[in-house]
Amino acid sequence: MEELLEILEELHPEVDFETCDTLIDDKILDSFDIISIVTEVNSVFDVAIPAEELLPENFNSAKALWDLIERLQDE
């Protein structure tokens, strides 16, 4: 989770990713950010997030994104 928070904070240092759960709803992350996150996650965790998982509910908070990574690691 720490590494994921680092990835996110590098994109938007001004956002508190530990508490924010409206990253998509409040348009904090845009489509370019999402792709940057996917490539970083792929590089750091060796997990490929497929297009069908690029849903608002998976990117609205760092916790949701972490759950997604864990689920994909498990599959």
Next chain:
Amino acid sequence: MSFTSYEFIAFLAAIFLLYYLIPKRFRWMLLLAGSTLFYAWAGVEFLLYIFFTALTTWGAGLWIGSINRRRRERFDAEKATMDREAKKAYKAATKRKTRWIFLACLLINLGILAVIKYSDFVIQNINDIFDANNAFMNFAVPLGISYYTFKSMGYLIDINRGKYEPQKNPAKFALFVSFFPQVIQGPISRYDYLSQTLFEGHDFNSTKVKKGFVRVLWGFCKKLVIADRLVPIVKTLAKGSDQYQGAFVLLLIFLYAIQLYADFTGGIDIAIGIGEMLGIKSEENFITPYYSKNINEYWTRWHITMGSWFKDYIFYPISVSKWMLKLSKNAREKLGKGVGKRIPVYLANIIVWFATGLWHGAAWTFIVWGMLNCVVTVASYEMEPLYGRFHNRFKWSNTAVYNVWQMIRTFWIMGAIRILDVYRDVPVSFSQVGSIFTTGGYGRLFSGELFTLGISAADFVVVLLGIAAMLWVSIVFYRNGNKKRFRDYLMEKPFAVQGLVMAGLLIIVLIFGAYGIGYDANAFIYNQF
């Protein structure tokens, strides 16, 4: 049958009355019959195209859905005994099974769209390059082919991803594809959204009917009173590019922005309003787009259903594809993290904007328009850290006044790019925009020439009042966080007030409509896409 024709008004009245008169279970069938008639009005032969797309997509969706369902059932039963590799292999084997059905359906339908819409453009370019004289195909383009093909392909991709269960009834699916208010210019609805309210018969709800009716009337006002009134002056300025430069180009950028907004949002208001009168909910296609503070925001508020279609079905799949991630990884190792991170975003962005340009029309002006959007989008992305520092350093940049400046800046940048659509000639468009900085013409414009460009001073007054009305309605919406519209407030007023507003809008359309319904109303600009 255009939305602004007498036939359509009669057709709509008949559909509306019948819809609430017949038993609920038959209502979707009435909508299918109505949509078929509406479509056949443009040419009975065109029904073949739309129903071919509907039938092939329905069949492929059902087939893929049944394979996916069987896989899921087996997977759920056996997953406890599988390790990670076995699960991966199982998933991959199913994907291989559905891949060919999916690709065949996708290629056939996109192929039809490509051949019908783009073959003459390709032939024209071949002829130009090789100085040849190949004959054109001159296909008649079926009504709304770009819209219904995208709607259908969105459904197919969703089914292939296992997002929802396929529709079993081919007639219901045909209604989704051909639903008459949406078939000419959108919104490009998603199946999982539209199907929630499309097939069930709805009780007559007077509030929804009134709200829908007000929206339809407002749509007609925007189209007939404002957009069509501006047609002559926009045409004069566009055709006389050698005569009207400098200040006149600025005027054209402004007027075309108003015309296109009134035309396209007017058409969408009519489409969504009709649905609302029948109890059917469509996605919003515009959320106060001219209040966007940058181009990325603009594209999340203008033609939203098209933008989200390209994002979900082209941008995301390309940028997170295996080969793209591999490319990104290699670039990261050899050229550094910054380059590696940017490659998927930039490549996918170029492809998406090229496709978006082509979607709008088979012409170089649209491709250049797409590429310019791409350049501005990427530049704005690259400037984000700089803007972040700027906003931190200068606190006044977070004030309302600065926000308004950002909106005005975005309005003019988008307007300048959009001018390609008006001149329909790439070099002319560039030189005209360049003339803003080199040629004056303000004296000419304000010494009376303004009223010789195709519309009278009285027309200008009507347009200005129309702009004020659009501005007021959009400010009401924007100020409450895009949650409550003018119509919602109106429904809280007594019926007499509501009746007065409806009668007022109707009278405005009848008296101030540029040409009057059914006489010589111009086609909606977005019908051609």
